[in-house]
Amino acid sequence: MEWNDVRIFxxxxxxxxxxxxxRKLGQTQPTIGRRLRALEEALGHKLFQRTAEGFVLTxxxxxxxxxAERMEQEALAIDRQVIGRTRHIEGVLRLTSFDWFGSQIxxxxxxxxxxxxxxxxxxxxxxxxxxSLARREADLAFRIGAFDxxxxxxxxxxxxxxxxxxxxxLDHPVAGDGAGSTLLTLNSGFSGAPDDSWLxxxxxxxxxxxxxNSRDVQARMCARGAGVAILPVPLADSIAxxxxxxxxxxxxxxxxxxxxxxxxxxxxxxxxxxDLVIARLSG
Numbered sequence: 600m601e602w603n604d605v606r607i608f609x610x611x612x613x614x615x616x617x618x619x620x621x622r623k624l625g626q627t628q629p630t631i632g633r634r635l636r637a638l639e640e641a642l643g644h645k646l647f648q649r650t651a652e653g654f655v656l657t658x659x660x661x662x663x664x665x666x667a668e669r670m671e672q673e674a675l676a677i678d679r680q681v682i683g684r685t686r687h688i689e690g691v692l693r694l695t696s697f698d699w700f701g702s703q704i705x706x707x708x709x710x711x712x713x714x715x716x717x718x719x720x721x722x723x724x725x726x727x728x729x730x731s732l733a734r735r736e737a738d739l740a741f742r743i744g745a746f747d748x749x750x751x752x753x754x755x756x757x758x759x760x761x762x763x764x765x766x767x768x769l770d771h772p773v774a775g776d777g778a779g780s781t782l783l784t785l786n787s788g789f790s791g792a793p794d795d796s797w798l799x800x801x802x803x804x805x806x807x808x809x810x811x812n813s814r815d816v817q818a819r820m821c822a823r824g825a826g827v828a829i830l831p832v833p834l835a836d837s838i839a840x841x842x843x844x845x846x847x848x849x850x851x852x853x854x855x856x857x858x859x860x861x862x863x864x865x866x867x868x869x870x871x872x873x874d875l876v877i878a879r880l881s882g
Contacts, residue, residue, distance in 0.1 A: 602674060604638040605667050607631055608646060612664055615653030675734060680862050689718035692868045696741035699814040699834040700855065701725040705741070708879055712872055719868045727788070727812045732860045738869055739859045746858040753858035757880045760832045761794050761850040763801075764841045766824040773827055773844050777802025781826035783817045786810040793851040794829040801846050802827065855880075 610620035611631070621628045639646055646660035656664065696705060701723055709721055730736035732751055740746075746753040765772040773780050782805045784795045789812065799805075808826045811817055814834055821828040822840040829850050835841060857876065863869050 602670065604634050604641075605670055607634045608638060608660075608663065609667055609671060611635060611647065611654050612656055612660065615655075617654070671734075676862065678735065688716045688867045688871050690868055691720045691722060692739065692872060693722045693724070693735070693737045694739050694741070694872075695724045695726055695730045695737035697727060697743060697814070698725040699818070699831060700741055702815065703831075703833050703837060704855075704880070705876075708876055712875055715875075716868065716871055719871075721872075732858065735860075738863055738866070739857065739872065742856050742858070743853050745854075745856055748858075750861050751858045752861050752864060753856050754877075754881075756855045756857045756876070759853045759855055761829050761852060762832050762835060762843045763798065763846055763850065764818075764821050764828050764830050764835050765826075765844055766822055767840055767842045769824070773802065773846070774804075777805030777827075780805040781808035782806065783809045783811075783820050783826045783828040785817075786812045788812055793853070797850050798827070798829050 606624065607620065607626075610623050611617065614620045614623055617628045617631045617635075621631045624631070635646070642659070642663075644659040645657050646663060647654040648657055694701075694705070702725070705723065709723065712719070712721070724730065724737065729742065730740065732738070732740055732748065741756070743759075745755075763773075780802060782798060782802065784798070784807055785792050787810070789795070805827065809817075809820055811820075814831060817828045818830050818834055818838055818841065820826070821830070822838055827844070830841075835843070857873070859869060859873070
């Protein structure tokens with residue numbers, strides 16, 4: 600049994616299709632299918648049942664999953680320990696952040712970092728999902744709210760203020776109770792977000808017209824006159840066609856946090872970027 604085949608087994612178990620598993624591992628679908636067949640032949644058991652909903656673990660596959668995940672954790676620990684001892688400022692550094700933070704806050708810092716350390720290739724994934732730092736889906740993560748995973752070193756980075764915005768030039772931008780207004784809010788995956796809850800209380804008669812998991816998309820819709828949006832001030836300030844509306848108080852602020860796995864704390868590229876980000880944003 601080869602470790603690479605075990606990685607493929609876990610990817611299929613998590614993603615449920617060969618296409619998604621191949622995309623996750625950066626391989627082709629035929630290669631994934633061929634390696635799965637080889638693994639099943641080596642073990643003498645079928646590990647998956649092919650169904651209309653995708654690949655489902657058989658009884659033998661379920662029995663294999665827990666030990667395979669333990670193998671994965673040990674292999675990843677070796678990888679992190681070796682990478683974490685890198686002293687040269689070169690290589691690949693994977694970052695993950697929420698969408699507008701990446702474009703508005705990180706891009707200027709990453710441009711500065713590129714001039715200081717041109718031998719480091721930075722990959723930035725702007726994704727609402729929390730990518731795994733333990734599995735090295737990312738090396739450094741920027742999130743709204745504190746980290747709760749084990750073995751993650753994290754710190755509060757900056758306080759983010761929010762405001763209520765509409766398209767510039769509206770004669771009557773928002774009525775007192777929101778009657779006649781439309782709202783642009785986060786989608787149901789962010790149900791209960793403090794800013795959206797605050798806006799619904801402030802404008803109880805407003806109608807929700809549009810939802811998105813992207814603040815940047817909300818801002819663009821707002822600039823088109825589609826409705827009222829709560830936006831991070833750094834993002835809104837970059838868009839000329841919208842203006843802030845005073846509803847008597849500011850929406851709740853949020854904290855941005857930065858985190859990385861403790862095994863990477865000595866990795867030179869990560870330390871260099873971490874020091875730059877904290878110097879520019881912390882406080």
